[in-house]
Amino acid sequence: MKIQGKFGYGGWENCIFMTNGKVELVVTTDIGPRIIRFGFTGGQNLFREFKEQLGKTGGDRWRIYGGHRLWHAPEASPRSYFPDNSPVKYEIYKRENKVKLTQDTEKATGMQKEIEIKLDSEKNNVTIIHRITNRTLWDIEISPWALSVMNLKGRAIVPQEPYKSWEEKLTPARPIVLWAYTNMGDPRWVWGKKYIQLKQDPNAKTRQKLGILNTTGWAAYYLNGELFIKKYKYDPKAIYTDFGVNTEIYTDSDILEVETLGEYKKIPPQGSAEHTESWWLFKAKIDEREESIDGIVLPLVKETNETTKL
Helix, strand or coil, X not given: CEEEEEEEECCEEEEEEEECCCEEEEEECCCCCEEEEEEECCCCCCECECCCCCCCCCCCCCCCCEEEEEEEECCCCCCCCCCCCCCCEEEEEHHHCEEEEECCCCCCCCEEEEEEEEECCCCCEEEEEEEEEECCCCCEEEEEEEEXXXXXXXXXXXXXXXXXXXXXXXXXXXXXXXXXXXXXXXCCEEECCCEEEEECCCCCXXXXXXXXXXXCCEEEEEECCEEEEEEECCCCCCCCHHHHCCEEEEECCCCEEEEEEXXXXXXXXXXXXXXXXXXXXXXXXXXXXXXXXXXXXXXXHHHHHCCCCC
């Protein structure tokens, strides 16, 4: 297990490098909180990087940078787009294989973002705790929103609710939310009986987005023979934003984002809201057929169920 501070990456001199010899992460501290890289050791970055923005800091304009970030939902401009262009405080806990990043309180919103990253010493598994603290003098109502900006030309996979016949179930099974710019006939969508898939296409001319209430608690991204599985908790008693969804996928010509949301609730002054994700990375070969997902992805999801604690 290795955690190294003062690690140079992409022009930022003060990154943190984490590896267990199987997978690795690069965490920025000159900006953030943000994880700019996640992949197998020495392998491809599953996250997108915007090379023209690497190494940049400062300024009042929000930059996407790439990687994984924390926002607060529902989306609104300028609130959601407060720039994370400044250094973050960090603590390294080597005995726990953990790094904690803390952003200064956002001047415009009065909210403070924090991300804790814990890398398993043996498994291809990372636990990410996202925390938003209310530093104002009044209640605020938000949802922690975790966004992973995935690399180009991959495919997102989101499970649907288990199929049941009309005779078995008469009531609705799942909310699916569409944005005003969503085109269900776009060829990037693969609408299946068991899964919804969305492909990233660098030549695309339009944006696509979908939200779904995902009670199974996982979503995935497949890229060049590698499978990124993101797991998260569903609470049947919780209220979720955006018409009640906890999972969103978005794409345009530059990115595909796999997004999850925590509970939408009121946070008192000095109170916090948390949302946890568990990341897994596997070598796999799958195609768009649902039989391929059933035969390869589902066993891996079940394998992670035995050790994932959310």
